[in-house]
Amino acid sequence: MKDILQNAWHARGWLAWLLYPLSLAYGLAVLLRRALYRHHIFSSERFGVPVVVVGNVVAGGAGKTPLVIALVKHLQAQQIPVGVVSRGYGRQGNDCLEVTPGASPSRTGDEPALIKRATSAPVFVARSRTEAVRVLLAAHPATAVVVCDDGLQHYALQRDIEIAVFDDRGVGNGWLLPAGPLREAWPDRLRFDPSLVLHTGKKPAFDGFASTRQLNTHAYSASGEAVLLAGLRARPVAALAGIANPDAFFDMLREIGLTLQTTASLPDHHDFSDQDLEGLEGCVVLCTEKDAVKLFALPQASRHEVLAVPLVFSPETAFFAAFDARLAPLISPLPSGHGHQTA
Structure with a gap:
């Protein structure tokens, strides 16, 4: 069924048209949910450090984890203490825990385990990213930046920088789930939450920063x-x-x-x-x-x-320059201690 849907997502064929009414309903639900957060009917949480969310608007993977690893290493090279939070997709249990070098991937998820192995940065997983950030900052109070692996649609966690990742699929047929691959309308999202856009494939479908991938x-x-x-x-x-x-x-x-x-x-x-x-x-x-x-x-x-x-993943220099330009004013006025507020 997944393969059938993915084929439909590449073109507006009969199956996509058949599913289109469901996509309209899904799109209305997405807009309603976003509005409830924007008007503070649903609570969201902001922490005392910059939060960077790396995610995608297309269902399925697009290269988020290699980018998270690259960002963490980029920050570490500048002596900026950084931590990572993730839901830990596919893991057993929903408890909040720190990913340790010897932890079982079944408990932490494979991607958090890989991030920990590749960067040695503090990595925490929880069903709620806000809980993961809270526990991370309590355990590692020197953390100056938090990178969230996935979670563009996790509006309960307020963020300072968003990075939307796309592979060569682009936005497919441009329709929302289930008639298309989009979790939310694109590029409409840019009107609400301006994001850095990074392409991880060889043939970007639209404007954004480029990257290269090759094997070690x-x-x-x-x-x-x-x-x-x-x-x-x-x-x-x-x-x-x-x-x-x-x-x-x-x-x-x-x-x-x-x-x-x-x-x-x-x-x-x-x-x-x-x-x-x-x-x-x-x-x-x-x-x-x-x-x-x-x-x-x-x-x-x-x-x-x-x-x-290993995969050698390298965003272009201009991407890091744009990222640093957005992050710099957020880091310089950081208070000595961490706090958070609900809004």
């Missing part, structure tokens, strides 16, 4: 051993991907000269099990860093050569 030259084992990817060209290779666009990962592997004997395109946030490795004996198994968070923990993984291939 080395893959890494669960023990941290580095393996040169070019050295795998003569070996049988299998590739697994439980991300939003598995084919993009497979294509990048082929572009560096690897011959993939088999590929497995799995749903985003796939809950890997030993069965996913069955029949892959004798192959080098390549996966994304996000998938490795779960794959490395499987009992069967030790019986295979499973390697994680």
Whole structure:
């Protein structure tokens, strides 16, 4: 059903038209919900530090987590203490907790675990992002900036900077769910909440900042051993991907000269099990860093050569300049302690 919907989202075919009345109802509900927050009928919360929300208006992944990691590293390079909050999509439980290096991805979610591993920044997950921010600031009071992984539509958390991420799908057929892929109207949203727009694909569908994505030259084992990817060209290779666009990962592997004997395109946030490795004996198994968070923990993984291939994600310099220009006036007058208010 998901594949059928995604095909309909690329064009205004018969299925999209059939679903269009539902999209109209959905759009009215979105507008009503936004108005209830704007007129303070629904409460929202602002904290004593700048909050940066990275998200998308299109259903499915578009490259938010690599951008969160890039932003955190950018802030760390400037000696700005930064923390991250996330809902932790797909995790077991709704409690608020800090992501630690040894925490199970089933409890934290795969993306928060990857962010923690890649940045070592404080990362907190909770069903409510406002609760996650509150607990983060209490545990790490020196935090000067909070980056929220996803949550453009989580209006209960007030934000200072929004970054909308798009891949090569753009806005699809331009219609709202379920007739199209949009969670809210675009570019109408820009009239209410001006956002920085970053494209993570090779062919941006409209104006915005660009970025590049390429594979690292080395893959890494669960023990941290580095393996040169070019050295795998003569070996049988299998590739697994439980991300939003598995084919993009497979294509990048082929572009560096690897011959993939088999590929497995799995749903985003796939809950890997030993069965996913069955029949892959004798192959080098390549996966994304996000998938490795779960794959490395499987009992069967030790019986295979499973390697994680890091993605080198680089927003253009102009994007960071625009981000810094928006953040600078928010950081300079920061008070010594954190507080928050409801509005």
